[in-house]
Amino acid sequence: MPEPGAAIAVDGLTKRFAATTAVDRLAFAVAPGELFGLVGPDGAGKTTTMRMLAGVMSPDAGSAIVAGCDVVRDPEGVKHHISYMPQRFGLYEDLTVDENIRFYADLFGVSRREREAQATRLLAASGMERFRDRLAGQLSGGMKQKLGLTCALIHTPQVLLLDEPTTGVDPISRRDFWRILYELVGEGVTVLASTAYLDEAERCHRLALLHEGRLLLCDAPARLKAGMPGTVVAVTAPAASAVRDALRSMPGVSSLLIVGDGVRLVVDDAGARIPEIHARLGASGLVATEVAVVPPTIEDLFVASVSRPGAERGS
């Protein structure tokens, strides 16, 4: 039974394409005013889920309630309460920024006054005011995404569905984008955003980690990290490959990766293993600049949930 009052409630949601189950008995609920992330690699089922929630694709099984509408029974009804920004938002490249906004405002039946107020606010928040007369086709990737968001938000939806809004967008534009999203949730809009970038997951209030159509984990980022099995230790050292070789046969290590400044490993017990790391490095004539416990990333969690310990290839 979906939680009463949820802005989005999904239960047993399933979609098959021929032999592939793209979305497999998905269940989660999003509270009003929550910024919720659908996080996972390509092929995890993010876009298919978004499409079903937007009422543009019907599920094979399960239920989805969005903004109080049953999207299975009434896919048209939901469209009045949501705004959906697909990966390729339909901007008119031969129209200017302003003309695109006007087009979508007319489509959603937004009054001129409302349109002006909303467009001014959103363009200011995204640093795009001085580009109002530029053709959409001449905007950078990041600016196109921000214009897409402005058009999608020109009417005030209860629920905003964003499919990979930051793909191909540089970090500065991505920060702008997230700032706008936090403002919207501050005003009570519910936001469901998907991303293939696991570092972005940290910005969501809560997130669902998807893998091959299934829900791996669902919680607040800090709670998910607190539940990480094992402890991540970063060994900063030159000659990372020698460090890796020295630590390879150490017991209690479930992952051992070369990164830019050294090696990252997941150990069962940091208190016992850190002295052992120093001892093993010393025995091999190696010196680490630093050996420290670091917070796990969402990627660490993802990998720990999908792979058996030691399944990663060390070389």
Added chain:
Amino acid sequence: MNDAPAVLVEGLVKRFGTFTAVDGVGFSAQRGEVLGFLGPNGAGKSTIIRILCGLLRPTAGRALVAGFDVARDPEAVRAHIGYMSQRFSLYDDLTAVENLRFFGGLYRVPAEMLAERIAWAVEMAGLAGRETELVATLAGGWKQRLALGCAVLHRPPIVFLDEPTSGVDPVSRRQFWQLIHHMAESGVTVFVSTHYMDEAEYCHRLALIDGGRLVALGTPAELKRGSIAGALLRVECQPLGEALAALARAPGVLEAAVFGDAFHVTVSSAAPALRDLPGWLAAQGLRCGSIAEIPPSLEDVFVARVGGARA
């Protein structure tokens, strides 16, 4: 073994009409180094990479790749590099081995070596048993490793990768990066161009490009140490909206941004802020939870070093 840099760039300039896309860039990369190129859209990253691949002629300055001058000898440069694009241009309707054979021909791998090189690539990419599968049916991680195999079939000493692991599942991504480090250990120099900071963490050194200039160059750890004025704190405080407004005017706070259910707050100095901020927030009627200094992420570095005026 010679110690000449694998890539040497000096005073590199590229103009398109009146627009200066690359403005006096200089750096070098050693054999076996993994060098990341970061920068906002339109910063000049791709122009530099195209010049280094011998596809664009510089307006001024010089670039030596594997000892060859990109302006004088672009053909030789192209024979000594491998290139893998973001959307790894494989042929979906050919099998894995057919793709390798095709790229082997394109890169003029001698016929007598081709079978051995293909066997090497199949092994490296973990494709044994899947050689005759159509590329269209391979999952992302396999495709990506096959594309890498195609790009390095002719044993180039220098390889360029453009956002190589975007969208790939994390397990495959980690395997891919361990392969890259394995290649680097054997002396191959790897250039990686990316927007994604988790890819950047795998690089030995990072070059930050903005407005056609090199604005920072160093190891990830060096950049994290040297880029932030002051210190970065993670602050839990409720309610979020009021807390953000309060933090923006709190003493010693340079910048505050929402980060999930907490804030990342840049302060001029960590110790006084850790001591005074909880009381100050409480005096504003806010509930302050945990507060702690955190290391800046590469994204913090990027935002601090690259001009904020860009849209």
